[in-house]
Amino acid sequence: MNTPHVIVVMGVAGTGKTTIGPLLAQALGVPYAEGDDFHSPANISKMSAGTPLDDEDRGPWLDAIGAWAHSRAGRGGVVSSSALKRTYRDRLRAAAPEAVFLHLTGDRELIEQRMAERKGHFMPAALLDSQYAALQPLQDDEAGVAVDVSGTPEAITDRAVAALRRPDQ
Template sequence: MGVTGAGKTTVGRALAEALGSDYADADAFHSEDNVAKMSAGEPLDDADREPWLRAVGDWLAARDAAGGVVSCSALKRTYRDALRERGPGVWFLHLTGPPDVAAARVGEREGHFMPVSLVTAQYAALEPLKNDEPGLTVEFVLPPEQIVEQALRALAEIQAESSKEVI
């Protein structure tokens, strides 16, 4: 999760490969209307995102037992709650960092519908991952390999904790 330009796709693909899991980019779940709106520099509102979040959540729920990785902005707590409602085991890797770096990355992309002008709107809407939400926050300025290593360590710790016997 994170704003546009945080490296969600790069990290998500690498994490899915390391885990041997299915991967999806949540951008592929947007309606044509949502893509057109964002392409025009208009931020999506909650009503625009609702069917999109439902589709992403359904994708995750279908992979709940086997696991799956999806790159998704999930900017607000309510969006993450909606994803967890459909896939109760959802764990978030929040990629966070400076707006100027995210904007520079978006400006360098070719063939993507998200304009640089929406970086500011995404930061304004962002509600960072809270301590009571399952996940990990990592700086996106780190190399993707280091981010994936941190995520894998955190996931291994969770798995180790859940496999301990209670006496």
């Protein structure tokens, strides 16, 4: 990555998007936007009640994230978004064609443990099954990399920076 891209930190709930996103932004010297902040109050209420969002719920949220990513074109930035389905990533790319995806992946047991340990988040661990059911990993024709989330946040961030700086990114 030689030019400032917008990096979309993606993955199922509990992979560390909110932890890794700011660390990655700091390492790259660009601003960070928390994807959860783009959710409507209705979406947050729905998830808090243990009801997964559907595509209709996610549309305005994805559009808001896409608008932020578009506003950072040519200047770079990092934003978190589960971006679980290819159609969601396509929608984000329609707004910000140069977006690059960082897919945080990990052992389900580790992710469940992290979700159980976090405090004050609206997304209950009970929705993890729906997240995995919706997940469509990055395809070969999508700009992005996958990084394992085992280890410390700093180690994960270092792996992400190294992967994103490969010449093919």
